[in-house]
Amino acid sequence: MAKILAVDDSASMRSMVAFTLRGAGHDVDEADNGQAALDTARGTKFDLVLADVNMPVMDGISMVREMRTMAGYSGVPILMLTTESNPEKKMEGKAAGATGWLVKPFDPDQLLATVARVLG
Amino acid sequence: MSKVDLAQFHKAFHEESLDGLDAMEQALLALDEGADDPELINVVFRAAHSIKGGAATFGFTDVAAFTHVAENLMDEVRSGRRPMEKAVVELLLRSGDTVRDMLALSMAGKPAATAESQALLAELSAMVSGGTAAAPAAAKAAAPAEAIEGWDIAFRPFDYLLKTGNDPARMFRELGALGPLRAECDASKLPALADMDASSSYLGWTLHLDAGAKRAAVEGVFDWVDGDCELTLTPRVAAPAPAAPAAAPAAPAAPRAVREVATNSEASSVRVGIEKIDTLINLVGELVITQSMLSQFHDGVDASQLEMLRHGLAQLGRHTRELQESVMSIRMLPISTVFNRFPRLVRDLAQKLDKKVVLDLRGETTELDKTVLEKIGDPLVHLVRNAIDHGLEVPAKRLAAGKGDTGTLRMEAFHRGGSIVVEVADDGAGLNRDAIVAKAVQRGIIASGDGMSDDAVAELIFEAGFSTAAATTDLSGRGVGMDVVRRNVMDLGGTVGIRSTQGNGTTFTITLPLTLAIIDGLTAAVGEETYIVPLVSIVESVQVKPDAVRSVVGGGELFRFRDQWLPIVRLFDVFGCEGRRRSVDEGIVIVVEGEGTRIGLFVDELIGQQQAVVKSLEANYRRVAGISGATILADGSVALIADVTGLVRMQGRRKAA
Numbered sequence: 001m002a003k004i005l006a007v008d009d010s011a012s013m014r015s016m017v018a019f020t021l022r023g024a025g026h027d028v029d030e031a032d033n034g035q036a037a038l039d040t041a042r043g044t045k046f047d048l049v050l051a052d053v054n055m056p057v058m059d060g061i062s063m064v065r066e067m068r069t070m071a072g073y074s075g076v077p078i079l080m081l082t083t084e085s086n087p088e089k090k091m092e093g094k095a096a097g098a099t100g101w102l103v104k105p106f107d108p109d110q111l112l113a114t115v116a117r118v119l120g
Numbered sequence: 121m122s123k124v125d126l127a128q129f130h131k132a133f134h135e136e137s138l139d140g141l142d143a144m145e146q147a148l149l150a151l152d153e154g155a156d157d158p159e160l161i162n163v164v165f166r167a168a169h170s171i172k173g174g175a176a177t178f179g180f181t182d183v184a185a186f187t188h189v190a191e192n193l194m195d196e197v198r199s200g201r202r203p204m205e206k207a208v209v210e211l212l213l214r215s216g217d218t219v220r221d222m223l224a225l226s227m228a229g230k231p232a233a234t235a236e237s238q239a240l241l242a243e244l245s246a247m248v249s250g251g252t253a254a255a256p257a258a259a260k261a262a263a264p265a266e267a268i269e270g271w272d273i274a275f276r277p278f279d280y281l282l283k284t285g286n287d288p289a290r291m292f293r294e295l296g297a298l299g300p301l302r303a304e305c306d307a308s309k310l311p312a313l314a315d316m317d318a319s320s321s322y323l324g325w326t327l328h329l330d331a332g333a334k335r336a337a338v339e340g341v342f343d344w345v346d347g348d349c350e351l352t353l354t355p356r357v358a359a360p361a362p363a364a365p366a367a368a369p370a371a372p373a374a375p376r377a378v379r380e381v382a383t384n385s386e387a388s389s390v391r392v393g394i395e396k397i398d399t400l401i402n403l404v405g406e407l408v409i410t411q412s413m414l415s416q417f418h419d420g421v422d423a424s425q426l427e428m429l430r431h432g433l434a435q436l437g438r439h440t441r442e443l444q445e446s447v448m449s450i451r452m453l454p455i456s457t458v459f460n461r462f463p464r465l466v467r468d469l470a471q472k473l474d475k476k477v478v479l480d481l482r483g484e485t486t487e488l489d490k491t492v493l494e495k496i497g498d499p500l501v502h503l504v505r506n507a508i509d510h511g512l513e514v515p516a517k518r519l520a521a522g523k524g525d526t527g528t529l530r531m532e533a534f535h536r537g538g539s540i541v542v543e544v545a546d547d548g549a550g551l552n553r554d555a556i557v558a559k560a561v562q563r564g565i566i567a568s569g570d571g572m573s574d575d576a577v578a579e580l581i582f583e584a585g586f587s588t589a590a591a592t593t594d595l596s597g598r599g600v601g602m603d604v605v606r607r608n609v610m611d612l613g614g615t616v617g618i619r620s621t622q623g624n625g626t627t628f629t630i631t632l633p634l635t636l637a638i639i640d641g642l643t644a645a646v647g648e649e650t651y652i653v654p655l656v657s658i659v660e661s662v663q664v665k666p667d668a669v670r671s672v673v674g675g676g677e678l679f680r681f682r683d684q685w686l687p688i689v690r691l692f693d694v695f696g697c698e699g700r701r702r703s704v705d706e707g708i709v710i711v712v713e714g715e716g717t718r719i720g721l722f723v724d725e726l727i728g729q730q731q732a733v734v735k736s737l738e739a740n741y742r743r744v745a746g747i748s749g750a751t752i753l754a755d756g757s758v759a760l761i762a763d764v765t766g767l768v769r770m771q772g773r774r775k776a777a
Contacts, residue, residue, distance in 0.1 A: 010136055011132050012130075012136055013129075013170075015129055016124070016178075074319055077286075094344075098285075105173065108124040117294065120293060
């Protein structure tokens with residue numbers, strides 16, 4: 001099972017994601033903003049990162065940009081969890097190095113399906 | 121359907137949404153005052169955005185629809201398409217209030233869309249350019265039916281594709297799930313081994329999918345790499361098929377109806393910082409180590425181990441104390457949770473009364489017991505309303521008095537001794553002595569104000585019956601007077617004081633205990649019983665000489681304390697137990713103060729000072745006049761905690777009878 005980092009400033013959203021993934025047998029760590037995620041990712045190697053876009057301290061797009069420069073993270077799948085269904089935000093995320101996205105609102109089934117899609 | 125029950129996250133969503141709304145309100149107020157910081161606009165946007173996202177996820181569609189439009193409005197501001205005008209701030213402030221109401225309704229399992237919210241939603245929509253933003257994202261128009269029997273796909277990733285975390289193998293796997301797949305690899309661009317970068321992609325593929333998958337399904341496989349590759353999708357079309365059914369648009373997952381009625385939302389909870397929990401866990405860890413160290417003495421101690429035993433016990437004592445403090449601190453929350461509501465209140469009041477007011481909040485990180493915090497809000501609101509309504513003058517009057525046209529309202533919290541002090545101070549006109557005296561005379565509280573000190577006159581406003589509904593404006597009064605403020609504060613074991621200088625303003629000082637769960641007390645013996653008198657109420661303990669005692673008509677005794685004559689209350693009389701000392705000069709008198717009145721409590725002797733964990737007497741027995749609770753002493757016996765205010769009142773009644 002995969003080691004996954006869930007990044008969202010919303011505790012309810014984060015716990016929903018973490019709870020769902022843990023229920024599917026994954027090992028999940030949580031962070032409440034981009035900076036905290038980077039700090040966590042420096043100490044542990046994750047197989048997948050799920051990150052919100054709009055967060056205080058450091059937003060998800062800056063986080064992706066930074067994370068891609070970190071040792072061991074150049075090819076790790078990073079999915080943006082975003083309500084921004086408009087193409088510019090997705091493009092901005094992609095340009096920063098995000099693998100893909102999951103558009104909110106999503107339910108636990110959609111989340112698991114997307115995660116399965118990335119992890120294979 | 122997933123097994124995950126989303127209702128378990130509702131409470132967390134509600135709480136964080138309220139936090140978001142508070143942050144949004146503060147940011148809006150700062151913007152309203154002319155602050156020019158893009159981060160403030162971001163804060164407002166983020167609040168609306170997060171609530172929308174959460175509400176949609178957890179099935180609160182009404183809230184999601186409403187915040188969606190508010191978010192659109194903020195997006196216009198954020199992207200510079202709309203200035204942050206007063207009208208926008210005003211509308212968003214009202215929207216925040218409405219969302220708060222809608223969330224409360226949602227949590228109670230009720231429909232959140234009310235006539236009021238719908239009206240405001242219409243206003244919001246009207247303001248957002250384009251107007252129709254309230255409609256949920258419409259499903260994409262159905263693609264025209266294609267009679268497709270297969271796809272030919274030319275796919276060549278750009279060299280950086282792997283670095284985005286995407287993997288061609290994943291896409292092949294997904295295509296394979298749609299139907300039989302054949303792949304041809306084009307390795308012509310593969311460089312010499314020495315020039316190869318392992319994290320670059322050099323290959324291209326031509327893929328043949330032999331199945332009539334829908335275009336959306338095939339495109340969906342490549343949606344994340346759009347722009348990161350050369351991609352051509354060519355359908356292999358069969359002979360026109362008769363009346364192929366139109367592909368149904370992928371309907372967005374219907375938000376699940378909220379069936380779970382929020383369980384008692386009053387059930388109180390505390391959000392605790394991780395660092396407090398970590399401290400607790402550490403302490404418990406230490407305690408376990410100490411315990412295991414001490415357990416080696418299970419079978420007795422020989423002299424050589426005495427030092428170690430003593431060391432272990434000292435450690436146990438230290439850890440227990442730290443653990444206690446640490447657990448208590450969990451109940452402590454910063455007063456900012458209460459102060460936060462005031463910027464909005466002050467702004468609205470000032471606007472209504474045409475006054476200019478700056479709110480100066482200080483000491484917002486000062487922590488108070490949660491119970492105290494919950495109950496201190498109303499008295500503070502009352503004091504603030506009073507200060508703006510009666511204390512601060514209109515700009516013209518201030519200028520005439522030689523002051524700036526803008527009044528200052530200071531709210532400050534700080535520690536003093538073992539108490540928390542909260543001050544509400546204005547630099548307004550101060551109390552009008554003559555008006556207060558006149559009113560007090562009219563209400564029959566005093567006969568005349570002659571000879572009364574300014575402080576004594578100021579105290580009059582706390583008298584029951586000083587303020588009545590008829591005498592108050594629609595703003596501050598509401599039929600509740602300062603006497604209620606004082607009573608509310610006293611119920612929390614606190615006191616309210618007032619300082620006023622004519623022309624220079626008024627300061628109210630609320631002094632509160634740090635916590636209601638533990639008190640510092642003086643233990644005193646009365647016969648076989650032990651009583652605890654809260655230290656905060658104690659003025660002094662004295663031994664009284666017989667010649668300083670006078671009997672008064674109708675029973676009772678007074679003793680001379682400094683320049684006052686104070687009544688002596690014999691605790692054994694009050695509580696009906698047997699004292700060992702009956703004569704005043706044999707025992708000791710504890711001078712205590714409650715509601716500004718001093719009395720002397722006569723006890724046999726003082727035992728010492730200690731912290732007492734307050735246990736409710738009502739919950740375990742019944743309410744007893746003059747007793748505020750009980751505690752368990754080190755030897756396991758029960759000591760009763762004296763309710764000083766109650767004893768003072770009892771004494772007052774006895775005197776009056």
